[in-house]
Amino acid sequence: MDEMEQLREMAFKKARFDPESDLQICEFLGEFEKGLAVYESLMAPGAADDRWAGLCHLAHGNRERALECLFRSVERGCHAAKIDLARVLFICDRVEECQKELQEIEPQGLSRFNQAMYFRVTAIHRSAFDLVEAAKLSERSWRVIQSADEFVFAAPRILHTLAYIYQTAKKPEKTDLYLSRAEEICVTRFKWHIKLTRLDLLFDLNRFDEARELCAELIDCPYPLIKSSGMTVMGCIELSLWNPEKARGWFEMAWEYAGRHNMYDNHFISLSYLVMVYHAQGHASKVQLALREMQKYADNANFNQKFLLRKTWVKGSYQQEDVVLLREVEAFWLRAGNPSEVLRTRIYRLSMSMKLGLWDEDVLKELDQIVEHMIAEGLTHEFSEEWLFVPELFEMINRRHGNLLSVPAGPHIKILSIDREALEIHGAMIKLPFKKSFELIVYLCIKKEASLDGIAVDVFGDMPRDRARNYFHQIRHVINHKIKSITITYDRSTRMYALKSEHRLSLDVAPHLEGQKRLEGIFLPSSDSDWVIELNQRLGE
Structure with missing residues (x-):
């Protein structure tokens, strides 16, 4: 008995149905490579073979080859292939084309299986606009599949879609319910996709220990798409725990692996995080290389907006027009109906406003409105992987809203x-060499960035300029090579110095600088610098 005959026997033991093609059996059983090998061996593949070859390509993350096969299938007369074509078009952000294909389908003339798949794909499309309607369409798909011969293969996929819609709607209890039911009835390798969605749910809920265990399982699975996704989520977990070096290792692994297997979406996502990690670690050349690679794959509107956010943020030295650009990115996501990306972009825009000194009552009011929205919509666990890159905003939200955001258990610099x-x-007190070391750290923490001349005038006062510069470079060398948890970086393009750390950093005077309360004690009691005296007077008023 040859391998294909064994697969047929295996499929028919699970359900008696009339397959359109041997490739359908391979796709149902998760034998995607075998399906593609069968397709290549056919002397004259038919329209149905084209359809299921497209779905095997999609399972491997190769959406371009999937589109090629599905377009061919439709042109050769397989009307049902329009269902799968619409799904891939949606994945490729070609939403209007997806809608057009769905409108051309007459579900009444389809088999029960294809009717159920039609309602499922229509639900996926509607999830971008109306989650309530999307859930109803998925439930209709679930009702239709009950009497289909292919129930055992299709039902877990429909339940998985329902779980996806409820996860998008931020309803974890219903998401868990449908995932559990899908796992219970799944008898094929589709279980790996169900596990991947459960991983997303655990990550969204910040249940990182459980997520780590599941990641390890997925990374060992036989499917490149699932494997690569597991590596990326493992990187996000490490970012959420403020461990950028560990995160970097996972993202580099995911980037290389996804690229090797032509999984361009996963390739892009890994790069989007690597750009941020390299920037946080001060690797300017690697940032530019990753940005150029990322831009190659920003081939749809959604990815282009994500690229613009990352590219604008890692500039480091901002202008007012950068804030305007991020407002335009927000407007795009508002029109697209993606509240999560709207919120992500706003977080970076507000942090950029802080760095530009554009912090006033209106900006604070907007920040508080965003926090109220996060509380109302149950989004306080969202974006845990992003806070490392905007630590000042993270600390401000927790100061103003009673440690609302999950505080990582990792290193904390006070x-x-x-x-x-x-x-x-x-937790350990660090002894600093040189009298002005601590004042310099505080100065850069407050200023965010400063020129050497500005540092010499403010921190070193009346000291001769050459001596002040020498003194600064001595302190910088000791901090960068002896302390290591914090560094003083230099940006050659702007000629500005900044304080950087891969760990969570808090400054006790920050609430007073924000005007939340009057300063009762003395700020930097040993300093007689003019900037310190002026700040003591202002904060004590």
Whole structure:
């Protein structure tokens, strides 16, 4: 008995149905490589063979080959292939074309299986606009599939779609319900897709220990698409725990693996995080290389907007027009009906406003409105992988809203400047060499970035300029090579210095700088610098 005959026997033991093609059996059983090998061996493949070859390509993450096969299938007379073509067009962000294909389908003339798939794909399309209607369409798909011969193969996929819609709607209990039922009845390798969606749910709920265990399982699975996704989520978990070096390793692995297997979506997503990690670690050349690679795959409107957000953020030295550009990105996501991406972009825009000194009552009011929205919609666990890149905003939200955001259990650097001068790293007090070291750290923490001349004037006062510059470089060398948890970086393009850390960093005087309360003690008590005296006077008023 040859391998294909064994697969037929295996499929018919699970359900008696009339397959359109041997490739349908391969796709149902998750034997995608075998299906594509069968397709290549056919002397004259038919329209149905084209359809199921397209779905095997899609399962491998090769959407371009999937489109090629599905267009061919439709042109050769397989009307039902329009269902799958619409689905791939939606995945490719060609939403209007997806809608057009769906409108041309007459579901009444389809088999029960294809009717159920039609309602499922229509639900996926509607999920971008109306989640309530999408859920109803998925439920209709679920009712139709009950009497189909292909129930055992199709039912888990429909339940998986329902789970996806409820996850998008931020209803974790219903998501878990439908995922559990899908797992219970799944008898094919589609179980890996169900596990991947459960991983997304665990990550969204910040249940990182459970997510890590499931990631390890997925990374060991036989499917490249699932494997690559597991690596990417593992990187996101490490970012959420403020471990950028570990995250970088996973993203680099996912990027290389996805590229090797022509999985361009996963390739792009891994790159989008690598750009941010490289930027946070001060690897300017790697940032530019990753950005150029990322741009190659920003081949649809959604990916282009995600690319613009990353590209604008990693510039480092911002202008007012950068804030305007991020407002345009927000407007795009509003029109697209994607509230998660709207919120993500706003977080970066507000952080950029902080760095530009555009922080006023209107901006604070917007921040509080965003936080209220996050609370109302149950989104306080969202974007855990992004907060590492906007630590000042993270700390501000927690100060203003009672530690609302999950505080990572990892390293925490405290800069204590009121009535004392101390640097606490991972719970231990660090002794700093040189008298002006601590003041310099606080100065850069408040200023965000400063020129060497500005530092010399403000921190080193009346000291001769050449001596002040020498003193600064000595302090910088010691901090960068002895302390390591924090570094003073230099941007050659702007000639500005900045304080950087891969860990969570908090400054005790920050609430007073934000005007939340009057300063009762003395800020930097040992300093006689003019900027410190002026700040003490202003904060004490």
